[in-house]
Amino acid sequence: MRSLPQFDGDVSGPSFLWTEDELEWLQGSDGYGAAAAMYNTIVDEYVTLNESLFQEHSEKFPSSVFTFDHFLWGAATVASRAYGDDAEGRNHRAGALQLTRFGNGIVAYAHKHYDVGEQVWVSYGGKSNAELLSQHLNFLKMVQGQDSKIHAARLSEPTGF
Secondary structure (H helix, E strand, O other): OOOOOOOOOOOOOOHHHOOHHHHHHHOOOHHHHHHHHHHHHHHHHHHHHHHHHHHHOOOOOOOOOOOHHHHHHHHHHHHHOOOOHHHHOOOEEEEEEEEEEEOOEEEEEOOOOOOOOOOOOEEOOOOOHHHHHHHHOOHHHHOOOOOOOOOOOOOOOOOOO
């Protein structure tokens, strides 16, 4: 289990895990709303499951294990590891090549003609750049050559990026 991500205090994880102070960096951008929407969706899903499945079958879903923090970690792990290793190694961008799982494989569908030698981009599906930022954070690589509405609330000294 050590190979699974921890996300402890790490802003390289999905932005729906960020602190309020860290989220302020996205204030005024599409990324802020996407992070808040994703977080609220996860809260709603947890509350629904907790009030029904977890409580009704507490012997199978002990409250010490099925906590909101663990649920949030699970959502972040799924968001960050959504595709197989081969697909994760590709550059991503909204509206690019679509990957679909079939049985034990992945089929790629291109939405445009690719010339020989042209870079192929993989899409996480019908997500906006803001949603990609809130869930996957390799955002800057994903949106090369695209216009993106990201505004920094404050600027600080570089910290080793």
